[in-house]
Amino acid sequence: MSSVRERRRRKARMDAVRFVAALAITVVFLFPVYWLFMTAFKSPEEIFSNPPTWFPSRIHWVNFRDLAEDGDLRSIWNSVVIASVSTVLAMLLGTMAAYSLARFRTGGEKLAVWAISVRMVPPIVLAFPLFLMFASLGLVDTYEALIAIYVTINLPYVIWMMRGFIEDIPRELEDSALIDGCSRWQALVRVVFPMARTGLVATAVFAFVYAFNEFAFAIVMTRLEVVTFPVQITHHFQPMSTFWGRIGAMSIFGCLPVFFMIIAMNRFLVRGLSGGALKG
Amino acid sequence: MLVADRAPRRVGAWRLRSELFADRHFKHVLLLPALLFLLVLGTLPVVYNLVLSFQDVTMQAENHAFSGLLNYRRLAGDARFWGAWQHTFLITGIALPIQLVLGLALAAFFLGDVPGKRIFIALLVLPTVISPIVAGASWRLMFDNQFGPVNHMIGWFTSSPPLILWTTDPAFVYPAIIILEVWAHTPFVFLLLLAALTQIDRGVLDAAEIDGASAWTKFRRVMLPAIRPVLMTVVLIRFVDLMRLFDFVYALTQGGPGTRSETISLYTYVLGFQQFATSYTGAVAFVSIAFMSVVLLVMLRRAAIGR
Numbered sequence: 001m002s003s004v005r006e007r008r009r010r011k012a013r014m015d016a017v018r019f020v021a022a023l024a025i026t027v028v029f030l031f032p033v034y035w036l037f038m039t040a041f042k043s044p045e046e047i048f049s050n051p052p053t054w055f056p057s058r059i060h061w062v063n064f065r066d067l068a069e070d071g072d073l074r075s076i077w078n079s080v081v082i083a084s085v086s087t088v089l090a091m092l093l094g095t096m097a098a099y100s101l102a103r104f105r106t107g108g109e110k111l112a113v114w115a116i117s118v119r120m121v122p123p124i125v126l127a128f129p130l131f132l133m134f135a136s137l138g139l140v141d142t143y144e145a146l147i148a149i150y151v152t153i154n155l156p157y158v159i160w161m162m163r164g165f166i167e168d169i170p171r172e173l174e175d176s177a178l179i180d181g182c183s184r185w186q187a188l189v190r191v192v193f194p195m196a197r198t199g200l201v202a203t204a205v206f207a208f209v210y211a212f213n214e215f216a217f218a219i220v221m222t223r224l225e226v227v228t229f230p231v232q233i234t235h236h237f238q239p240m241s242t243f244w245g246r247i248g249a250m251s252i253f254g255c256l257p258v259f260f261m262i263i264a265m266n267r268f269l270v271r272g273l274s275g276g277a278l279k280g
Numbered sequence: 281m282l283v284a285d286r287a288p289r290r291v292g293a294w295r296l297r298s299e300l301f302a303d304r305h306f307k308h309v310l311l312l313p314a315l316l317f318l319l320v321l322g323t324l325p326v327v328y329n330l331v332l333s334f335q336d337v338t339m340q341a342e343n344h345a346f347s348g349l350l351n352y353r354r355l356a357g358d359a360r361f362w363g364a365w366q367h368t369f370l371i372t373g374i375a376l377p378i379q380l381v382l383g384l385a386l387a388a389f390f391l392g393d394v395p396g397k398r399i400f401i402a403l404l405v406l407p408t409v410i411s412p413i414v415a416g417a418s419w420r421l422m423f424d425n426q427f428g429p430v431n432h433m434i435g436w437f438t439s440s441p442p443l444i445l446w447t448t449d450p451a452f453v454y455p456a457i458i459i460l461e462v463w464a465h466t467p468f469v470f471l472l473l474l475a476a477l478t479q480i481d482r483g484v485l486d487a488a489e490i491d492g493a494s495a496w497t498k499f500r501r502v503m504l505p506a507i508r509p510v511l512m513t514v515v516l517i518r519f520v521d522l523m524r525l526f527d528f529v530y531a532l533t534q535g536g537p538g539t540r541s542e543t544i545s546l547y548t549y550v551l552g553f554q555q556f557a558t559s560y561t562g563a564v565a566f567v568s569i570a571f572m573s574v575v576l577l578v579m580l581r582r583a584a585i586g587r
Contacts, residue, residue: 018394025386026400029407029467032418035429039421051441052429097314104307113580115314118322120572122524124545125565128552129325129332152321155314184306213411215527216545220553230413234531237420247417255410262409263402270475273408277513278472 033255040064040248047244063245067253072246075232076253082143082228083211086150091204093151094158095166099192101159102166103174112163115156119275123153123216131220141223149221150211157210158203160276165199166192202268205261212258229254326569333562339555351563360539361564364547371454371543372522375461380515382462383469388499390470391477401471408468416531419460423447423532453533453541460528465521469514476510477503516579520572544568 039047043060046053067073097115100106130149131140139145169192177187193200215230222231229250236243262269270278302309333351336343355361386404390397407415422430423446435441446456480503488498504511526545529535535542535550542550548568552561 015393015395018389018392019396021389022394022396022400025389026403029404029463032415032422032463033406033410036414036418036421048427050427050432052427052432093314093317096310100307100310106307106311114323115318117573117576118318120520120576121322121326122526122545122548122568122572124524124526124548124552125329125568126322126325128548128561128565129329130321131552132332132558133325133328148317148321152317155317159314184303209409213409213413215411215413215530216549219530220549230411230527233413233417237417237531244421247421251410251414251417255406255414258409258411259406262405266402269405270472273468274472274513274517277517278475278510 033251036248036251037255038248039244040246040252042245042248044245060245063249066246067249071227072229072232072250075227075229076250078143078226079212079228079230079254082146082150082226083208085143086147086154086211087204087208089147090151090154090158090207091200094155094203095162095193095196095200096188097155098159098162099166099188102163103171112159115159117156119153119156123214124220127217127220130217134221140221141225143226145221146218146226146228149217150214153214153217154207154210157275158207161203161206161271162196162199164271164276164279165196165203168199169195198268202265202272205265206272209258209262212254329562329565329569331562332559333566335559335562337558338560339557347559351560354560355563355567360542360547361544363539364542364544367541368523368525368543368545371457371461371525372519374454375458375465376515376518376522378458379462379466379469379518380511382466383514384473386466386470387473387477388503390474401474404467405471406467407464408471412464412527413531415464416460416528419456419463420447420532423456447533448537450537450540453537457529457532457541460532461522461525464528465518469518472510472514473507476507480506516575520575523572523575524568 038056040063041059041061042053042056043062046056101112127149134140134145173195174187174191177191178184182190213230214228215234218228218231219234222228227235233247233250233254236247262272265272334346334348336345336347336350390401394400422428425431425443425445428446430446431441431444434444444452446452484502484506485498488502493501524545525543526549529541529543529546530549533541535546539547544564545568548561548564551557551564
C-alpha cells in the first residue's frame, strides 16, 4: 500500500516539475511577442523608458487610434484582400490540378516535382525577373500583380497537399457517382470536394497565412497603393523610431487572426507546416 | 464512355461539343490553368533571368546584345558576392544545428506526461507562424540598446546592464540574427519531431526498457533511427529556407554594419532594386537558382521528399 502511495506522490512531484519547466520554456518563447504586443498599449514614455516598463501603468488606446494615419490600417486591409483572393484562386486551380495528378497520374511524378521546384527558387531571385515583367506591363503596385504571384507560389503547395488528401478518398465513391450518371465534373464537385472538405480548409488556411505574412515579393512589388502590412511595418523602422506603439498595434492585428486560424487546424499542423511532405 | 449515356439536354450543338471536349480531355483541362500560372510566372521568369544574365543591361544602357560570360566573369572578382555566400553559410551552419538540437530536446521533453501539454504546444507554435517581419520587429525591439529588455536582463546577472549594440556592432550582429532564427524555427523543428516521436511504437520502447537499456541508449538506438526520415526532411526544409534568408536580416540589420551580415538574397535585392545592375543581378540570381537546383536533385536522389 505504502509503495503505491509513494509512487503516486513521486509521480505528482515529477508532474509539478515538468509543468514548471514547460511553463518556463513557453514564457521564454512567447516573451518577445508579448513585448511587441505590449508596446501597443504603452504611452511613448513607457515605450522608451529605461529600465523597461514590464506592464503599462494603464491601457493606452492612442496607438490603435493612430493606425488610421499613414495607411497602417489600409495596409492590413490590403493584406487581407491580397491573401484572400490569391488563396481562393490557388485553392481552385491547385485542387483541380491535384485531382488530375492523384487520379490520372497526369505528367507522372516529374510534373509534381517541377511544380514544387517553382517554390524552391529563393523568392528574391524570382521576384527580380517578375518585377521586370510586371513593370513592362505597368502592373507594379497593383493588387493583380501580387495576387498573381501568390497564386503561383501557393499552387505547388496546394497541389502537393491536396494530392495527398485526394489520394486518401476511396475511389469507389466517385465510380459509383459516375455509374449513377454524373459527369466527371459533377463527380468532382459533388463527391470529391465535399469528401476532401477538411483537407481543403486546412490547406487554404496555410496558403492564406503564407500570402498574408509574405515579405520578399511584397517589398518588391508594392510602392504606395497596395502596400501590405509586413512592408508597412518595415517603413516604420527608422533610427530613433517613434512608431513602436503603432508597430505593436499592427502586429496584434497581423498575428492574432493567423495564430487562431493555425490553432484551429491543430490536427493538420505537421502536414501543413511541412508542405505536405510529412503526414503527422 | 459514360458521357454518351447521359440523357441529352436542351443545349446548343456547340455547347454540347465543348462539354464533350471538356469531358474527354478532363484530366488535361483540370491541369491547364495551374500549369499556365506555373509556366508563365514560375518558369518563364527564370528563363528570362538567364537570358538577361548573358546581356549587358545596366542602369545607364539597355544593351540587349549577347555579351557572353561578361557578368559571370565579374562574379569572380566581386568580394561582396562571395562575402554574401559566406555569411549565408555561416548563419545556416550555426543556426541549423542549434535549432535541431533544441527542437529535438523539446520534443523529447513534451513526449512525456506534462500537465497542460496541449495548451503549451499550441502556444509554442506562435513564433513559427507569425509574419517573419513581425518576428524581426519583436527582436529589433528586444535588442534595442537603450530601452530593450535583452541588455537589461543581462544586467541582472552582471553588475550593471551592458551597452551592447546588438544590431550594429560587428561582433554582435551574427548572434542577434542567429538568436532570432533559432527562436523562430526551434518550435517548427519541435512540432514536426514531436509528431514523429509520438508515432513510435510504445512496445518497442518498452521492450528496450525491459532489456535494460538506459534512457540515452533508448534515445540513441531506438528513437533516433525511428525518426530519421522525418529528421532528414526537417533538415532539408530548414536548409533550403536558411539559404534564402532575407526577411529576418532585412528586419534586424539590413545587412549591416556595412555589408557585414549581408546574405545572398539581400545582396541580390540590393543589386536589383537599389543599384539597378540588371544583367549582373541576373547572373547573381542564376547562381542561386543553380545552387538550389543541385540541392533539389540531391534531395530527390535521397528520396527525402514525401513518398
